[in-house]
Amino acid sequence: SSAPSQDDIRDQLTVFHSPENFTVKHPLMNKWTLWFTRPPNKNDTSWHEALKEVVTFDSVEEFWGIYNNITKTSDLALKSDYHLFKVGIRPEWEDPANKHGGKWAYQFKEKRTIPIDELWLHTMLAAIGETLEKETDHEVTGVVVNVRKGFYRIGVWTRSSGTGSQGKTSKENRESLVEIGRRFKEVLKLGEREQVEFSGHSDSANAGSSRAKAKFVA
Amino acid sequence: LQLKTSSEPALPSAALTALRSARFIDDINKVAYPPSIISPNPALNSNAPNGKFKYEKDFLMQFQTVFTDKPSVDWEQRMRDTVGEPDSARPMAGSR
Numbered sequence: 001s002s003a004p005s006q007d008d009i010r011d012q013l014t015v016f017h018s019p020e021n022f023t024v025k026h027p028l029m030n031k032w033t034l035w036f037t038r039p040p041n042k043n044d045t046s047w048h049e050a051l052k053e054v055v056t057f058d059s060v061e062e063f064w065g066i067y068n069n070i071t072k073t074s075d076l077a078l079k080s081d082y083h084l085f086k087v088g089i090r091p092e093w094e095d096p097a098n099k100h101g102g103k104w105a106y107q108f109k110e111k112r113t114i115p116i117d118e119l120w121l122h123t124m125l126a127a128i129g130e131t132l133e134k135e136t137d138h139e140v141t142g143v144v145v146n147v148r149k150g151f152y153r154i155g156v157w158t159r160s161s162g163t164g165s166q167g168k169t170s171k172e173n174r175e176s177l178v179e180i181g182r183r184f185k186e187v188l189k190l191g192e193r194e195q196v197e198f199s200g201h202s203d204s205a206n207a208g209s210s211r212a213k214a215k216f217v218a
Numbered sequence: 219l220q221l222k223t224s225s226e227p228a229l230p231s232a233a234l235t236a237l238r239s240a241r242f243i244d245d246i247n248k249v250a251y252p253p254s255i256i257s258p259n260p261a262l263n264s265n266a267p268n269g270k271f272k273y274e275k276d277f278l279m280q281f282q283t284v285f286t287d288k289p290s291v292d293w294e295q296r297m298r299d300t301v302g303e304p305d306s307a308r309p310m311a312g313s314r
Contacts, residue, residue: 012243012248012249012250014249014251015233015236015281015284015285016251016252016254016255016280016284017252018236019233019236019284019285020231020232020233020236021232021236022236022237022240023236023239023240023241024240024241024242024243024249025237025240025241025242025243026242026243026246026271026273027242027243027269027270027271028271029270029271029272036300036301038301038302052299052300053300054296054300054301055289055290055296057289059237059240059242060273060278060281061237061240061281061285062237062285062289063281064281064282064284064285064286065233065234065237065285065286065287065288065289066289067282068282068285068286069286069287069288069289069293069297070297070301071297071301071302071303076301122275125273125275125278125279126275128273128278129272129273129274129275129277129278130272130273131262131272131273131274131275135265135272187275
């Protein structure tokens with residue numbers, strides 16, 4: 001592409017040129033919805049009641065307006081979660097986009113020392129910036145952070161779980177997922193000896209707990 | 219004493235008005251950023267379909283201190299209805 005002309009510069013004022021009079025904004029490849037799970041209370045009749053849709057957005061600028069004006073993960077009560085999912089996908093196993101899928105996850109047990117706000121921010125930026133996967137893979141459905149008594153956990157949810165999907169063999173499918181795991185590990189700045197673990201949602205459901213045996217690691 | 223009520227509709231900030239009326243960039247490689255800004259890596263979007271871009275973390279982080287306004291006029295109400303107050307802002311019995 002050629003160098004920007006004077007007209008382009010005049011017409012295309014970004015938020016960097018003018019935070020209050022910008023004329024163009026940065027589109028995201030997907031629309032995203034931020035969800036929040038508050039800690040359950042004894043009046044809840046089901047888990048679903050604690051899950052609330054917060055806001056849907058489709059530009060970089062709006063993402064920062066939200067991030068800069070919402071409670072930081074480090075300030076959330078125990079048993080809270082943030083979920084950032086592509087629009088139309090509920091952050092639940094039962095959603096059609098998730099029910100054959102799984103998640104990459106890592107638990108941070110040193111709650112006092114790990115920079116959870118930065119790690120969750122970087123995970124969200126990798127999701128909305130679409131750098132968690134190769135562009136043709138269409139695997140990522142959302143990202144999640146869980147605040148628990150003994151740990152923080154960050155996860156990346158995928159549409160499939162390595163058994164083949166979207167015309168892919170199970171080997172090709174697994175390669176796509178492992179690539180996502182590798183990139184996720186980089187986002188979290190984990191060392192060589194640390195591993196992110198992938199598990200299928202249905203395995204977790206059958207095991208009756210979210211601590212299913214890892215299917216693969218990266 | 220009459221406390222100020224919030225019955226008057228809140229006016230959007232200048233930044234929020236700009237956000238609402240701004241057009242989406244259609245060719246990311248034609249935007250002329252100020253010299254202090256690191257432009258998006260052109261290689262990342264060499265095959266980008268129209269208006270569908272990827273962005274690297276270092277590019278995205280530059281917006282953090284630039285767009286800081288609330289993203290809607292009813293934001294505070296929405297926060298009360300969903301996320302609630304920060305845990306650290308809540309008085310905690312017997313602590314500190």
